[in-house]
Amino acid sequence: MLNPHNQTSTHILGSEVEWPIENPDLLPPGFALGSGLNRGHLLARQLCGIGTDRRNLVPLYSLVNTSAMKRYENRVKKAVDSGETVYYAVRPTYDGDNPMPTSIVLMAWGDRNARFVARIPNVR
Template sequence: MAKKKQHKQKHPASLLIGLIILLGLAFAGVQLPDFLNDFLLPGNTKPTSQKTTQAPSSQSGDNPGPIEHGDATFTQEEMKDNKKGWIHYGEYDQFDRPTTAEALITPAMIGTGTGAKQDIRPPGFISGTDPNNHSRGHLIGRQLGGSGEDPKNLVTLYQNPVNTPFMTKYENMVRKAADNGETIRYRVKPIYEGDIGMPTAVQMEGKGLNKHTKINFNVTIENKK
């Protein structure tokens, strides 16, 4: 009778040594494949391959950024073109705070404004240095012809991110349209709470007079870091 072919048996000692090594690596904190972790450490509930998703960091801290409200709210009367550009600053309120700035921005007005005078301290202004981060913020921006010498055009804003980049974004839009020959009806209004000197927000509206204009916005920007 023919003898049955015998298969070589694997050495159990080698398997035992391998398991001991893997166990040692697992307890040492070396990340192993999930199926090996489940086999070697069935009682281990600590996830080994789950990714932790962190919320994206905010460039502007607690400020949510411009809040859009749709189209500008100018009336037909307010949109009448008198051909000449103009700027009008509203009177102070009962707490001596600037109230509004209205304008008709024409190409000729671009770049004719002035920087904020350092001896003007708008209500609520402390310092431009950290931690205050205050700016003498133009209601009608300098690049649009706004005065930095008329206190009625200056309010206390956080330089970053309110004055820039948020307000600057819309000022740049208006400037670009004016550079392309458009005339834009424009309004900026500070919003206050109680008798606090520093505005809590700024509302910006702009609408081009050109039939095919792309300028038509109404946004609120909170005055916070």
């Protein structure tokens, strides 16, 4: 939940990761250095997401991370900046045991206008 007073309440399950990453075992499952993938934040940095918390990171293709998700994240940020209280949830979906998400589901419910549910395929 984000509110206009920049207070956040976030619930993320998992374990934290050191930063800078010196141990490759602490990278998100499915991520490989030099693979062209991004360490995608489920809760975006602009929405107070932590990039040093492995529970908040998944491997994403660049366009998914920097373009498709960012459009929705910007909508949430704009709503919060205008004083709207927004419940925002992001959920990666997986195919079997594959550690690479097949898609990302983003959901927002605001007390004014911020409302959407979107599924973004994690493809090149």
